[in-house]
Amino acid sequence: xxxxxxxxxxxxxxxxxxxxxxxxxxxxxxxxxxxxxxxxxxxxxxxxxxxxxxxxxxxxxxxxxxxxxxxxxxxxxxxxxxxxxxxxxxxxxxxxxxxxxxxxxxxxxxxxxxxxxxxxxxxxxxxxxxxxxxxxxxxxxxxxxxxxxxxxxxxxxxxxxxxxxxxxxxxxxxxxxxxxxxxxxxxxxxxxxxxxxxxxxxxxxxxxxxxxxxxxxxxxxxxxxxxxxxxxxxxxxxxxxxxxxxxxxxxxxxxxxxxxxxxxxxxxxxxxxxxxxxxxxxxxxxxxxxxxxxxxxxxxxxxxxxxxxxxxxxxxxxxxxxxx
Numbered sequence: 001x002x003x004x005x006x007x008x009x010x011x012x013x014x015x016x017x018x019x020x021x022x023x024x025x026x027x028x029x030x031x032x033x034x035x036x037x038x039x040x041x042x043x044x045x046x047x048x049x050x051x052x053x054x055x056x057x058x059x060x061x062x063x064x065x066x067x068x069x070x071x072x073x074x075x076x077x078x079x080x081x082x083x084x085x086x087x088x089x090x091x092x093x094x095x096x097x098x099x100x101x102x103x104x105x106x107x108x109x110x111x112x113x114x115x116x117x118x119x120x121x122x123x124x125x126x127x128x129x130x131x132x133x134x135x136x137x138x139x140x141x142x143x144x145x146x147x148x149x150x151x152x153x154x155x156x157x158x159x160x161x162x163x164x165x166x167x168x169x170x171x172x173x174x175x176x177x178x179x180x181x182x183x184x185x186x187x188x189x190x191x192x193x194x195x196x197x198x199x200x201x202x203x204x205x206x207x208x209x210x211x212x213x214x215x216x217x218x219x220x221x222x223x224x225x226x227x228x229x230x231x232x233x234x235x236x237x238x239x240x241x242x243x244x245x246x247x248x249x250x251x252x253x254x255x256x257x258x259x260x261x262x263x264x265x266x267x268x269x270x271x272x273x274x275x276x277x278x279x280x281x282x283x284x285x286x287x288x289x290x291x292x293x294x295x296x297x298x299x300x301x302x303x304x305x306x307x308x309x310x311x312x313x314x315x316x317x318x319x320x321x322x323x324x
Contacts, residue, residue, distance in 0.1 A: 027265050031062040033089050034255075037076025037097055039069040041189020042159055043125050043206035043291075047253045048092040050285060051122055054276040069187050072160040072323070073097035074109060081115035085260035087269065091116065094125075094253045096163040099308035103316045104162040104323060117266050118301040119255040120273040123291040125206040126226035126250045127168050129239060130219045132198045140223045140243035143202070147178035155181045156202035157191035161323040165191075165204040167315060168225055168249035172204070174319055175244050195219060206251055207232055207290025225249045232290035252294075254301055270298050 052063035068076035083089035102112040137143035158166040185191040239247040274295040
């Protein structure tokens with residue numbers, strides 16, 4: 001008996017000293033859900049589907065894109081914030097859900113400071129200033145003149161009140177002294193559909209979600225909103241070089257997990273996102289759509305979210321922007 005007790009004690013000691021098993025060694029062992037907090041068809045949704053397909057190949061598991069739109073992304077974000085933190089429910093958020101909403105809304109259904117674990121930035125998304133072809137303006141300067149001649153008679157669509165396209169348009173109005181009426185939609189897809197149909201005349205939307213209609217001639221791009229031209233639309237100038245020196249307003253998309261997700265799982269997902277975005281074919285596809293692929297570490301992505309939150313908080317306060 002003493003020998004047996006010693007053997008049991010030794011086994012217990014060895015087990016206690018052994019390192020805890022890593023969750024990432026077996027992750028993912030089943031399908032993963034990637035929640036897009038907007039309807040299908042927008043820039044976040046388009047980027048999610050490109051990423052999901054490639055991660056699915058790398059993991060040997062299905063990555064299911066699930067759209068949970070509404071409340072400027074709050075419904076989908078809240079769903080992920082309250083999901084089991086095991087890496088099997090992830091969020092593809094954007095600059096609106098992570099950096100703008102906390103300053104725009106007095107109360108969110110989750111704590112934006114503690115609800116999520118940043119995983120990686122996925123892509124920067126420059127915006128395009130575009131009009132329905134029935135609008136006679138061919139340049140930003142011509143549009144500004146047209147809008148000033150018809151104050152309150154021209155409307156613009158956005159993917160939702162307070163999103164990056166809405167704020168870009170409001171900054172444009174502020175810096176040009178124009179009065180254009182805002183018509184918010186529940187996502188970029190519906191906003192573009194009504195611009196194509198001619199129900200609104202103007203929109204600021206990501207090149208990623210708009211380039212197809214621009215290249216097909218269904219919409220006319222007047223400018224892009226970043227500090228440099230976009231490879232997907234090389235002939236379209238920036239607003240900065242044409243009408244508003246220094247204008248720079250872009251969006252981005254990135255992956256997040258529920259806050260208590262094991263660190264090794266977060267790091268594995270981030271590493272796999274970096275590997276996917278390093279593939280030349282994937283990069284070429286995102287660039288062709290109008291995005292700028294850019295993966296980061298979780299720490300770098302967290303800093304970007306924080307920095308942009310401070311920047312947009314100042315814009316929202318200084319221009320007294322509120323949700324409709």
